[in-house]
Amino acid sequence: MTDIEIAQSVELRDIREVASRWGILEDDLMVYGKHKAKLPLNLINEEKMRQGRLVLVSAISPTPAGEGKTTVTIGLSEAMNQTGRNTIPVLREPSLGPVFGMKGGATGGGYAQVLPMEDINLHFTGDFAAIEKAHNLLAALIANNLHQVQNNLQIDPRTVHWKRVMDMNDRSLRRIITGLGGTSSGIPRETGFDITAASEIMAILCLADDLENLKARFGNIFVGFTFDGKPVYARDLKATGAMAALMKDAIKPNLVQTIEGNAAIIHGGPFANIAQGTNSVIATRMGLSLADYTITEAGFGFDLGAEKFFDIKCRDAGLKPQAVVLVATIRALKYHGGAPLHELKRPDVARLKAGIPNLEKHLENIRHFGVPAVVAINRFATDTDAEIEALQAHFEGSDVEVHVADVWAKGGAGAHSLADAVARLTEANDTAFKPLYDNSWSVEQKIETICRTVYGAKAIDYTLQARKDLRKIAELGLDKLPVCIAKTQKSLSDNPELLGRPKDFVVTIREIELAAGAGFLIPITGTIVRMPGLPARPAAESIDIDREGKITGLF
């Protein structure tokens, strides 16, 4: 059975019943149909939060299909609940880009899914649409201000880097010229679209404490300079109230259920390659307020999502992660050991072993943050016992625990030993967590520390544009912000071709975008773009819906 067939074979519980098991009253819920709901922020409880245990699931460098980080997060949560530990998984929302593109949905797989998967993967409760509108409203107000020559703010159009966003893989929107058509249609200007997950509005949603804080951050969004060199922020355009009004419901985290009928929270954006990428602080706090164990995820690999989770999100929100689960697959290890994509199903212990250095590098990286870790092998049907034994044998006698998570096939029942290991790691309810760098360091120092320590680079190269951006950042007094590096997920380096554990590579910082509202800088490395494209055969081609509204072809 495919993921969607398994998902559709399950009898869903009423979401009010799912909520009631956590003491949430029907009256507190904002229900979206029978199986989705939004949770009010007043359920966040400082006292309970301090007692909750926070576990991060991340992964090794993934293959293009992904290594099942979400699947393991869900399956592990089921296993925790099966073994008597009150647990809620807290996930990031899927983007329509991959749904219609290459990778498909992002709601787990097999018997470790969140439901209703069709709804969650498509519009869900409208959070992405709200983010898109708030972002594009600011863009429209900027363009209008440039156009209204009689009473504008005298913004120099050449200094405006605020683009528009759309939740779609549409490469032809990356670089565009707007405002053609004469005096009635604005100022001709070079600009572009990013995918919505990469919007600063998404980052602000993910880092905000509440509506007030969200609005304050919106106000701090840097728009550009006036002709006489003064910085212009979103608040100068009187944009923040309307933008925040658009986020009235989007700020509330979403409650759904797992295949086994347990609660799951989903809120905030994906794509730690081109964005902050982890779910919202509000959602994580909600999990900690409700459950004893909150299991969240950050990817693609640990180098991207987890570094940002620790250095940006946990630091900013004062979160104390107590354990990391590092997901690996036999497939991905073989891939990093040199196996071509079409041979990943073929047993190959030699290539598997050759791929282990990638896993080891991610384990090293976890240690830099002071958080204990366990490795979870997300089992695929094509994995052989010999391969799994070879991987386990490699770590025998070390302090690295390796557990098979057979959650795609078995749900929570496939991850009891992993659940026990996670519970042990968090037993002390204490953490030695520390971020990798100090925000007070120079921007270059922060970038270099991540690139050398986490990625394994030998040097960092700044383009002329990046150097210019560094000067602008210093002038604006924004150099004490943390950095949120945009980098390919395919490699530990900024070159998607370098698999395994690359060494002696140079990271190129192409440019540095500002996210003054979100509160970070975005050094963009290599050739990564913040608006993906569709493949030659888009997944959209196989999606369909019948007359009763049943969707097929989502995976």
Next chain:
Amino acid sequence: MTDIEIAQSVELRDIREVASRWGILEDDLMVYGKHKAKLPLNLINEEKMRQGRLVLVSAISPTPAGEGKTTVTIGLSEAMNQTGRNTIPVLREPSLGPVFGMKGGATGGGYAQVLPMEDINLHFTGDFAAIEKAHNLLAALIANNLHQVQNNLQIDPRTVHWKRVMDMNDRSLRRIITGLGGTSSGIPRETGFDITAASEIMAILCLADDLENLKARFGNIFVGFTFDGKPVYARDLKATGAMAALMKDAIKPNLVQTIEGNAAIIHGGPFANIAQGTNSVIATRMGLSLADYTITEAGFGFDLGAEKFFDIKCRDAGLKPQAVVLVATIRALKYHGGAPLHELKRPDVARLKAGIPNLEKHLENIRHFGVPAVVAINRFATDTDAEIEALQAHFEGSDVEVHVADVWAKGGAGAHSLADAVARLTEANDTAFKPLYDNSWSVEQKIETICRTVYGAKAIDYTLQARKDLRKIAELGLDKLPVCIAKTQKSLSDNPELLGRPKDFVVTIREIELAAGAGFLIPITGTIVRMPGLPARPAAESIDIDREGKITGLF
């Protein structure tokens, strides 16, 4: 009190309770929070529909602020219910363009509003977002097909007129160049954005019977020609299944409540100047299936919305409208009589009388469709008794009934005599309704009939582009489709400067767009554009939200 203050002073009923009074079970509803719900299509009942009476509310040519067509529709419905007639108003959804631009919300005013007005005016239940995504998915698939040079459909990019859409007043997106940035970012191409209400996807939603019919219409969307001249449709791009999946919930009409706690249905798009503009066939059928009287609206003026309602929607769906309420305001009549905008509050019987020919022309137009009419004066606080009496005196002795609808101030209690008049007009439950033209006529003949008969033009001028478009339409065999003319709402003519009842004017057909999926042609007249812009002081500037989520400044 402002509209939003009045709206927020009302204690709302649980939407399940509102629905239960119409025999709708909680289990049938897809609830969005406590005060919004979607209705399942299986509540549509052919037998009941035939007994339901359908009333259209339209208006004279409006001032920029609008004449309160929605306000009268709601107030009249309240009055019908107060006087023992089971009535549901069926409205079109608001667009964010005017909400952030000049006109504000579109949920009625004063004590004749639908609630919760903040939600309905902002994202509502996500229908616009779904339409936008379905539209832009097709655009992304087209752009991707052009980009994938190895296996594309050989579409000639110069023949593709499918733009993108965004629900925002953003003039700088009207004409753009996409696909810049070299070989990795698509094909450079001139294109643009329309506002979402003008999307063919919106028109299809408004005309579709059900999901199957929606999908079939999506498949018929004309995309362009191959290099060897063969037409390409959305079905050739395998786009229809995914597009329809995005519309799974959007196809269901929305249930909300009026200030007096009665049911109201809202579904489908606005803007009959640049689009089809009336609410969905599904919503109208839902109203007819539930209530004895269904009161719907079509504007801006009768020349735009009502003509399309009759000639496109009613004909396509076999609807039988039984009466028209033509809304006029003292303000608008003075405006058409020559009063400048800033003097509309000043009593001026002479200019009022000078404006009456505009009203008379709309009354003449109604007669062409064979449906009886009544005039409703939407009373403003600034109207004087002398002005109202002058208007009533003008029609004394004629067969035109004129009723004051004091619904902004009094709700349903302000429209009892109007309600009685409407009930009388529909007493026979029969209709002599007939469309203005036959679809079998030539395109030019259809355009000319509307322009001469309804607008009052003396001649029609086709640009070279429009003539080229006519040839293309004939080649494609689409010349038997009805026409959906895009024209300014400010004048009966295509020139926004010509107020009152203009005569001896020439309508210019600038170009003719195809909406083969929706099933109509779009002759674009004068200088009308399908993507509005923001004014110098956008309404967005005064919108705000406080820490409890209470929104202010929406009007």
